[in-house]
Each structure stands twice: as C-alpha cells, then as structure tokens.
Amino acid sequence: MHYNGSKLFFLRLTAHYWPSDGLLIWSAIQEWVESYVEHFYSEPNSVTSDLELQAWWNEIKNKGHYDKRNEPWWPKLNTKEDLSGILSTMICIASGQHAAINFGQFPFGGYMPNRPTLMRRLIPQENDPDYEKFIMNPQHTFLSSLPTQLQATKIMAVQDTLSTHSPDEEYLGQVNPLHNH
Incomplete structure (x- = not known):
C-alpha cells in the first residue's frame, strides 16, 4: 500500500x-x-x-x-x-x-461525575487556603466543583443529541431507493 x-x-x-x-x-x-x-x-x-x-x-x-x-x-x-x-x-x-x-458519548459522559466537561473551580494547590479542606475531603471538593444542575442538563442534552442516530440516517454502502435513478 x-x-x-x-x-x-x-x-x-x-x-x-x-x-x-x-x-x-x-x-x-x-x-x-x-x-x-x-x-x-x-x-x-x-x-x-x-x-x-x-x-x-x-x-x-x-x-x-x-x-x-x-x-x-x-x-x-x-x-x-x-x-x-x-x-x-x-x-x-x-x-x-x-x-x-x-455515538458512544452519552452512556458514559451523560453522567456528569464520570466525565465533567467543565468544572466550576480548580483543584486547590498546596499554597491555597482551601488545600487542607481538599486533603481532608477530596470527594467534597470534586462534587462542589461539578457544573450546576442547569449547566449539567445542557451538557447532557448536547451529548444525547450527538449520540443519537437520525431516523433518516444513511449508512456507508446503503442504497437509498430514492437515489436509484
């Protein structure tokens, strides 16, 4: 080749x-x-x-x-x-x-904690005042950084749309009867 x-x-x-x-x-x-x-x-x-x-x-x-x-x-x-x-x-x-x-995006990415497409705050660095809170409870920091419910819903709607097949979709090699002429 x-x-x-x-x-x-x-x-x-x-x-x-x-x-x-x-x-x-x-x-x-x-x-x-x-x-x-x-x-x-x-x-x-x-x-x-x-x-x-x-x-x-x-x-x-x-x-x-x-x-x-x-x-x-x-x-x-x-x-x-x-x-x-x-x-x-x-x-x-x-x-x-x-x-x-x-087409595989929504089943995994539709649940925001799996793959958040945006975060509302950064992970605290060692010199940040919130660093100790982060070390003590990283799950709380992560969950409080996730998008708001409205933001998450919009992202999920986009991912669902991208992952959905169109009802009039045509596939490679498929012959549409309307195009036979």
Whole structure:
C-alpha cells in the first residue's frame, strides 16, 4: 500500500474504540476510493493536471489550515495513489471514526461525575487556603466543583443529541431507493 501514513493515523485515532472493525471499514473505503480514482484519473498526469482538484487541495492546506500550512506532514497530491490516500483518510474520519467516537458519548459522559466537561473551580494547590479542606475531603471538593444542575442538563442534552442516530440516517454502502435513478 502506497499511502501508509494515513492508514496508521486513522488506526491510532480509532484503536481504542473499534480496532478490528476499523481495519475492515478502512480497507473497504480504500478499495472503493482506489477504483473510483482509477476510473476518473486513468491518465498518468491526470491528477496534477486537474486544476480544480489542485485548487481544492491548495485551499484545504493554505486557507482551511492556515496555521498548519507549512507543516512537513502534509501529503503531496501528485499521483492517483496520493489522491486515493487523501480521500480514504477524509472519508474514514468523516464516517467510521466519527461514528465510533460520537455515538458512544452519552452512556458514559451523560453522567456528569464520570466525565465533567467543565468544572466550576480548580483543584486547590498546596499554597491555597482551601488545600487542607481538599486533603481532608477530596470527594467534597470534586462534587462542589461539578457544573450546576442547569449547566449539567445542557451538557447532557448536547451529548444525547450527538449520540443519537437520525431516523433518516444513511449508512456507508446503503442504497437509498430514492437515489436509484
């Protein structure tokens, strides 16, 4: 495989959530992307001579990621293999990895003490006046630092929304009967 970097990047991001399924999804997407790119870019220099494609990649690097535009890790976009790797990475991150990270949030994060997304006060340092109280009863300090009931409810609502599948959701590889024409 020519574009190993993006595959390793994808696997590192998803290894905790779905290691074996992630590889299968990556392979299926990569295979589909490679056949698609081969179909539309069959000539040897077709990727470099596609001005719209080059402008798209230039905009992603230089405008969309202005602060990172000079980083050495940006892949080149000169060959069909380069294009296939870039597209495979984007599709995998926007589909499989996003779903793996997104849909599992609420069962754990919906209970505020498990993963508070904000705290109302910092843990006292040794020179703080409240440090002794913290040492004597760390649980009280933690619980009194959690978001208010209103804040927690708002956070839980957002996490629930992010974790909920849409009733009209379409999945990779699913053929919608309305799109058959």
